Amino acid sequence: MKKPLVIVTRKLPDVIETRMRELFDAKLNVDDKPMSREELTTAVQTADVLVPTVTDRLDARILSRSGDKLRLIANFGAGVDNIDLESARARGITVTNTPGVLTDDTADIAMALILAVPRRLVEGANVLTNGEFKGWSPTWMLGQRVTGKRLGIIGMGRIGQAVARRAKAFGLQIHYHNRKPIPKPTEEELEATYWDSLDQMLVRMDIISVNCPHTPATYHLLSARRLKLIKPTSYIVNTARGEVIDENALARMLEANELAGAGLDVFEHEPAVNPKLLKLKNVVLLPHMGSATLEGRIDMGEKVIINIKTFADGHKPPDRVLQAML
Numbered sequence: 001m002k003k004p005l006v007i008v009t010r011k012l013p014d015v016i017e018t019r020m021r022e023l024f025d026a027k028l029n030v031d032d033k034p035m036s037r038e039e040l041t042t043a044v045q046t047a048d049v050l051v052p053t054v055t056d057r058l059d060a061r062i063l064s065r066s067g068d069k070l071r072l073i074a075n076f077g078a079g080v081d082n083i084d085l086e087s088a089r090a091r092g093i094t095v096t097n098t099p100g101v102l103t104d105d106t107a108d109i110a111m112a113l114i115l116a117v118p119r120r121l122v123e124g125a126n127v128l129t130n131g132e133f134k135g136w137s138p139t140w141m142l143g144q145r146v147t148g149k150r151l152g153i154i155g156m157g158r159i160g161q162a163v164a165r166r167a168k169a170f171g172l173q174i175h176y177h178n179r180k181p182i183p184k185p186t187e188e189e190l191e192a193t194y195w196d197s198l199d200q201m202l203v204r205m206d207i208i209s210v211n212c213p214h215t216p217a218t219y220h221l222l223s224a225r226r227l228k229l230i231k232p233t234s235y236i237v238n239t240a241r242g243e244v245i246d247e248n249a250l251a252r253m254l255e256a257n258e259l260a261g262a263g264l265d266v267f268e269h270e271p272a273v274n275p276k277l278l279k280l281k282n283v284v285l286l287p288h289m290g291s292a293t294l295e296g297r298i299d300m301g302e303k304v305i306i307n308i309k310t311f312a313d314g315h316k317p318p319d320r321v322l323q324a325m326l
């Protein structure tokens with residue numbers, strides 16, 4: 001049987017690329033230079049299978065130019081907001097993602113930020129590297145205690161629950177907002193309180209963690225109006241997608257001390273970051289590294305391979321976000 005032409009848009013771990021070469025007619029991007037729109041257009045016109053990442057915008061315009069050959073988009077990543085799903089559906093293209101394997105790594109980074117921001121970790125570390133440490137004092141570098149505080153998790157899927165599990169171990173009280181409550185046994189295990197109304201939850205929380213996907217329904221879910229509901233002594237952590245928060249409004253409020261601080265691993269216009277945020281002391285900013293472990297990226301690659309292989313063998317791939325109807 002002829003091997004499918006698989007175009008991979010970015011450099012993946014060596015073991016994954018080697019396996020892809022063995023199994024498929026794989027066109028790799030060993031230089032890891034992000035593809036231009038023209039290059040992406042050519043890719044959707046020639047590939048049987050495309051393996052994009054968060055940095056490739058497969059919008060309606062690009063997908064409208066895809067060739068008849070393109071049957072599967074096997075996204076390297078859990079979030080699929082880089083792909084216009086409606087266009088893919090209309091063109092009969094199946095879309096898969098890589099859920100589950102990046103849950104713990106992403107939750108670790110969320111927890112790290114939950115600790116880092118109230119305890120001023122980066123600010124403290126910078127004192128040392130800037131040679132400004134003049135000695136200990138009882139009233140210097142004081143942060144806020146994390147234990148006993150209320151954590152409000154927005155989006156209680158796999159990652160949200162993994163954050164809750166970690167946070168509970170650190171003595172935080174778990175609250176969450178989700179489209180629907182999680183199963184009772186899990187809710188009881190986490191001693192979690194469900195809030196049907198996001199607004200009602202926001203006014204009561206000390207730390208907010210964003211863990212929902214970016215969809216048309218969650219775009220600017222934390223709008224300027226909702227951000228104003230949060231107590232000025234509270235913190236926001238986002239390891240999901242920048243688009244879920246109105247970044248301009250957030251930056252303005254942090255600058256005006258209308259919020260205590262923020263830990264952000266994702267941004268609305270990546271790789272650009274609101275310049276206001278870069279100047280603030282009460283924020284910890286990371287370059288979208290929630291799933292950035294070698295093990296995680298290999299697991300993600302293996303999921304991509306399984307999705308392609310099952311699809312190419314004529315079966316339903318396990319991680320279908322969108323099952324083509326055509």
Ligand code: 8YV
Nearest residue numbers: 053054076077078079102291
């Ligand atoms: C990845 C992510 O870095 O999987 C996701 O949704 O945000 C990250 O874990 C990226 O998406 C890879 O494409």
